[in-house]
Amino acid sequence: MHPDQHNIVLTKSTFSAGDYLQLNANDGGVSVSEDSTTFKQTGFGDFSAEGLPLSKPASFMASIKRRASITSVVRRITAAGCRRKIPTNLQLDCCAQRRRFQAVWHYGDANKSLETSQFNSIYRSLNGGQSWQSVSGGVSGNGPFFTKLAKSKQDPDLVFAVSSSGVFRTENFANSWTMTPMPSGWIGNSSFTHIKISLIKPQVVWAGRDLSSSNPLFVSTDGGLSFSATNVYSQVPMGRISGLETHPTDPNTAFALFSFAEAPKILKTTDLGQTWEDISGFGTNSTSSAGFPDVAVYSLLVMPYNTDIIWAGTEIGIFETTDGGASWAYANNGFPAVGIYEMLIVDDQIVVATHGRGIWSVSPPELAGYTPPPATLSPRLLSANGVGGVINLNVQLLSEFDSTQVVVAGQVEFTLGANVAPFDTTFDVIPQTSGSVDVSLASFKDGELFKSSSTTVQLISLSPPQASYSNNFNSPTSDFIGNGFFLRLPAGFNNRAIHTAHNYSNGVELTYMLTVPIIVANTNALISFDEIAIIEPGEPGSVFGDNDFWDYVIVEGSADRGLTWEYLLDGYDAREYPEWLSAYNNTGSIDSTLYKNRVIDILDTFSPGEEILIRFRLFADAAAVGWGWAIDNLNIQNVVGIAEDGALPQAFTLAQNYPNPFNPSTTISYQLPQSNDVVLKIYNTLGQEVRTLVNERQNAGRYEIVWDGLNSNGAAVASGMYIYKIQSGEFTHQRKMMLVK
Numbered sequence: 001m002h003p004d005q006h007n008i009v010l011t012k013s014t015f016s017a018g019d020y021l022q023l024n025a026n027d028g029g030v031s032v033s034e035d036s037t038t039f040k041q042t043g044f045g046d047f048s049a050e051g052l053p054l055s056k057p058a059s060f061m062a063s064i065k066r067r068a069s070i071t072s073v074v075r076r077i078t079a080a081g082c083r084r085k086i087p088t089n090l091q092l093d094c095c096a097q098r099r100r101f102q103a104v105w106h107y108g109d110a111n112k113s114l115e116t117s118q119f120n121s122i123y124r125s126l127n128g129g130q131s132w133q134s135v136s137g138g139v140s141g142n143g144p145f146f147t148k149l150a151k152s153k154q155d156p157d158l159v160f161a162v163s164s165s166g167v168f169r170t171e172n173f174a175n176s177w178t179m180t181p182m183p184s185g186w187i188g189n190s191s192f193t194h195i196k197i198s199l200i201k202p203q204v205v206w207a208g209r210d211l212s213s214s215n216p217l218f219v220s221t222d223g224g225l226s227f228s229a230t231n232v233y234s235q236v237p238m239g240r241i242s243g244l245e246t247h248p249t250d251p252n253t254a255f256a257l258f259s260f261a262e263a264p265k266i267l268k269t270t271d272l273g274q275t276w277e278d279i280s281g282f283g284t285n286s287t288s289s290a291g292f293p294d295v296a297v298y299s300l301l302v303m304p305y306n307t308d309i310i311w312a313g314t315e316i317g318i319f320e321t322t323d324g325g326a327s328w329a330y331a332n333n334g335f336p337a338v339g340i341y342e343m344l345i346v347d348d349q350i351v352v353a354t355h356g357r358g359i360w361s362v363s364p365p366e367l368a369g370y371t372p373p374p375a376t377l378s379p380r381l382l383s384a385n386g387v388g389g390v391i392n393l394n395v396q397l398l399s400e401f402d403s404t405q406v407v408v409a410g411q412v413e414f415t416l417g418a419n420v421a422p423f424d425t426t427f428d429v430i431p432q433t434s435g436s437v438d439v440s441l442a443s444f445k446d447g448e449l450f451k452s453s454s455t456t457v458q459l460i461s462l463s464p465p466q467a468s469y470s471n472n473f474n475s476p477t478s479d480f481i482g483n484g485f486f487l488r489l490p491a492g493f494n495n496r497a498i499h500t501a502h503n504y505s506n507g508v509e510l511t512y513m514l515t516v517p518i519i520v521a522n523t524n525a526l527i528s529f530d531e532i533a534i535i536e537p538g539e540p541g542s543v544f545g546d547n548d549f550w551d552y553v554i555v556e557g558s559a560d561r562g563l564t565w566e567y568l569l570d571g572y573d574a575r576e577y578p579e580w581l582s583a584y585n586n587t588g589s590i591d592s593t594l595y596k597n598r599v600i601d602i603l604d605t606f607s608p609g610e611e612i613l614i615r616f617r618l619f620a621d622a623a624a625v626g627w628g629w630a631i632d633n634l635n636i637q638n639v640v641g642i643a644e645d646g647a648l649p650q651a652f653t654l655a656q657n658y659p660n661p662f663n664p665s666t667t668i669s670y671q672l673p674q675s676n677d678v679v680l681k682i683y684n685t686l687g688q689e690v691r692t693l694v695n696e697r698q699n700a701g702r703y704e705i706v707w708d709g710l711n712s713n714g715a716a717v718a719s720g721m722y723i724y725k726i727q728s729g730e731f732t733h734q735r736k737m738m739l740v741k
Helices: 578-586
Strands: 005-012 020-026 029-033 040-042 060-063 074-077 103-105 113-117 121-125 149-151 159-163 166-170 178-180 194-197 205-208 218-220 243-246 254-257 266-269 297-302 310-314 317-321 340-346 349-354 359-362 380-387 391-397 403-408 411-416 423-429 436-445 448-451 455-460 469-471 480-483 485-488 497-500 509-519 526-534 552-558 596-601 611-619 628-636 666-672 676-684 689-698 701-707 720-728 731-739
Touching: 103 149, 149 194, 159 194, 159 205, 194 243, 205 243, 243 297, 254 297, 310 340, 380 436, 391 403, 391 436, 411 423, 469 509, 480 485, 485 509, 526 578, 611 628, 666 676, 666 720, 689 701, 689 720
Parallel strands: 297 340, 380 455
Antiparallel strands: 005 020, 020 029, 029 040, 060 074, 103 113, 113 121, 149 159, 159 166, 166 178, 194 205, 205 218, 243 254, 254 266, 297 310, 310 317, 340 349, 349 359, 380 391, 391 423, 403 411, 403 436, 436 448, 436 455, 469 628, 480 509, 485 497, 497 628, 509 611, 526 596, 526 628, 552 611, 666 701, 676 689, 676 720, 720 731
16 A cells, blocks of 8 residues: 555444454555455545545645536545545546646547646546556656646647746647746746646746745746746735636736735736736735635636636635625635635536545536637647758648748748638748758737747758668768767677667657658568667567557658658567567677567558658657667668669659749659650649640650749749649659749
8 A cells, every 4th residue: 555644544344354444544545454454555436435534635626527528527636535525427537646636637538638646747648547658758857746737728738837947838738848948036846836827818828936026926928938027016025826826708817826824815917917916905914904814825716707706715715705806705605614725617617626625516507508718729830840951841720810920040931821720731841041940830810929839950951762772881871860879889799880879868769860762662662670679678468559568669661751750660679589688687798699680561651652761769768778779781672782873763753843842943853664654744732734744655764844833824823732743554643842932
């Protein structure tokens, strides 16, 4: 059972094994012994008793739903506590970690949820809590003991966490995290640090531990991409906050809550923290002139149907104002006088999470049919890469915008027009710079700017496509690019080869990409190489894709210049060969006698004629590591050496036009392995033919043709996306290109 004990209770038994049960309340829940010698941990479904005296009180921070709606019930539990008065129309979820702090349920997909334990240990389930996987690898720095997450109903993929390093942000529900550095005065590793997303506008985010001159609160108006400090309260010095809440109808309004004796308890700002007013009636006095008690305040709820009605969750129950804070009174509505750590509205319910008295809910008639108002969601830059010197972007627009700009190295390189939502697209941008550049999106709606996160793109040049490739790595090579792989000759090896660091590090993803595109052959499209993969093995019986298949190595291919990658085979670890597993377990010397040959058929994944990139990837989780990976004698498509310049093509292929985007002309290349009739045409996005470039019988060989941006009548075509399509016998292929004027 859990080692942190708080209470032991003897109670009359109904079991035949003994007269009494011994109940042990601990941080993991309740353990029960029927024979006074052994204990078993119990959960909600295993043991329940109305009024059971459990260990230290818990803070139940609830993120809940009605069974019939699109979100689902989940709770935040800081320690074991008495779970009572849970409404019968709500459901609870037992998550992965025994010490649970905060949980977030995805408001658009009830199967997705996040739960936490201490110090930013964050776990995610995508299947309704049946299994969990750690997703905290991208959150660095010292996290608070009570892990803090902030969520949004309107933008459910947007989640925040805090640490000493700054504010961590994910816009894909913890698939990946980015860190926003904070201004001076930030304290992010305290359990008193709070972070909240506006209830009305996800671009407004509040965070901080104090409201003082040295440690202010911070606010973001660009979705957490940057923060600025707020001003302090001018009447009396304040300090550490005990709560932070936002407003359901005004994005500029927020509330800082306090628990100092004889001092203001609720400060309100209506101008994003430029000024604050005390609505608890203390001012500079030791007592409230508005009837507010001199007690700790932890939570606050503004009613969306009447924003003058505000509930304050205190250590002695709910206090209410119906006039915006001019006067307060105890809410004599049958709720017990206990500490209230969170209050929120989901669908037509107000849900109250107490300190040790469970989760309560009520459905006021004024909330019938209530849903959060829609909000404009910031643009998403899903991915970007600069392979081939052209930046290929994958863009997602979840809201309607008047226009969207692509910003590269601070300069607007391309502008999309108005869109309907949702709108997903991929396109290319030719940057006016080189090297490593920052790329982001800037969307506009009624004159207001909405920004995406920024990503750094390394512009990578590619060699001309080839039908085959081989390398024994005995000589230096510039054919690869990536991180964490090196050409070296370690002790115990006779020849140079590609090696990762030995041992590789925890929590890394290492890639090594061949910058020579490969034209997939019709037959014998094989990749062969020798390798040693002493990689941390997963749990016995686990297979690639399981949560407990820990570290792995894998070979991948991409037909879109690295924008997306497909497995050429399943990932594997040291269990692939008994010799590898023995070397991992015995931590003995690793030498060339452990090399094994691997052969991969590219045609299992890609089609003849496609141009693909190939890369090697090692993934390591945050736990144990192994020796690493060595790769030698790489041979692609069953040919030793690179084809001579005069050799005939081995497969049909249609290359990506260059340049792309273009103005006024672009070059289209294709290859024929045999003589055949060839038709090459240009179409617009409506499928209408624009021009025929080729319509004749051609001999086997390599061909280039220039399109000058004119239609079949000799007139210049408009800017936009076009499709070029080739047909030769049974071979048909098409690609997109963009004309920008």
